[in-house]
Amino acid sequence: MTAMTLDGHLGTKVAIDVCATCQAFWFDRLESLQLSAGSTLKLMKFIGEHSSPGKPSLPDPLRCPRCATTLRLAHNMQRNMPFTYWRCANDDGHFIGFLEFLKEKNFIHPLSSEQIKELRQNVQFVNCSNCGASINLESDSVCSFCHAPISMLDMKQPQRMLEQLKQAADPRPMDPALPLKLASAKLQLETSLADFGRSPEWWSDASSSGLVQAGLNAVARWLSEKLVD
Numbered sequence: 500m501t502a503m504t505l506d507g508h509l510g511t512k513v514a515i516d517v518c519a520t521c522q523a524f525w526f527d528r529l530e531s532l533q534l535s536a537g538s539t540l541k542l543m544k545f546i547g548e549h550s551s552p553g554k555p556s557l558p559d560p561l562r563c564p565r566c567a568t569t570l571r572l573a574h575n576m577q578r579n580m581p582f583t584y585w586r587c588a589n590d591d592g593h594f595i596g597f598l599e600f601l602k603e604k605n606f607i608h609p610l611s612s613e614q615i616k617e618l619r620q621n622v623q624f625v626n627c628s629n630c631g632a633s634i635n636l637e638s639d640s641v642c643s644f645c646h647a648p649i650s651m652l653d654m655k656q657p658q659r660m661l662e663q664l665k666q667a668a669d670p671r672p673m674d675p676a677l678p679l680k681l682a683s684a685k686l687q688l689e690t691s692l693a694d695f696g697r698s699p700e701w702w703s704d705a706s707s708s709g710l711v712q713a714g715l716n717a718v719a720r721w722l723s724e725k726l727v728d
């Protein structure tokens with residue numbers, strides 16, 4: 500695993516570990532709750548740039564990187580979206596897959612039946628974001644292999660985070676060009692939100708890599724290095 504240092508709330512630093520092979524993060528104790536909005540966006544961008552399709556094969560058993568005990572699978576809910584992670588029984592922290600992290604942060608939601616209908620008019624197959632299997636939209640509205648609903652990245656969430664980022668930057672002395680950069684990022688985000696469904700790039704991403712990855716690719720395109728680094 501690779502160590503990464505991110506900004507937390509109130510000027511703190513949060514150290515996390517990333518494993519690109521397992522497609523997962525390790526957070527010491529409650530560090531995932533202490534991430535600033537900018538750091539959450541940075542991880543979102545990281546996931547977009549480092550995800551590979553399908554489910555990664557994880558070591559069995561998974562061991563705690565701090566105390567080496569076997570991690571236990573845990574279930575939780577974010578709104579009505581279930582997600583899973585592995586926790587250390589000695590409370591050292593938790594290990595969470597990229598997709599599950601996005602669910603925990605409320606970035607993923609299942610498609611409504613209207614959205615599935617709209618999708619069907621544009622593509623026949625999408626890859627399941629949960630297991631990587633191909634879903635035939637002509638006949639199925641959930642994945643026939645893992646039974647996960649067809650889900651996508653909630654495009655409103657990154658926008659809310661940009662707002663928080665703007666507010667967080669307010670009291671601090673900051674780069675005088677930042678308001679302008681934020682305004683242009685927001686404009687780009689809104690423009691892209693309005694027509695993301697029509698972009699040929701988006702539809703081809705959706706059918707080859709799944710809807711979540713298509714959304715992540717779009718977000719990674721919008722977030723400039725300067726904004727989140």
Ligand SMILES: [Zn+2]
Pocket residue numbers: 563564565566567568587588589590591592
């Ligand atoms: Zn442990």
Ligand SMILES: [Zn+2]
Pocket residue numbers: 627628629630631632642643644645646647
């Ligand atoms: Zn599936």
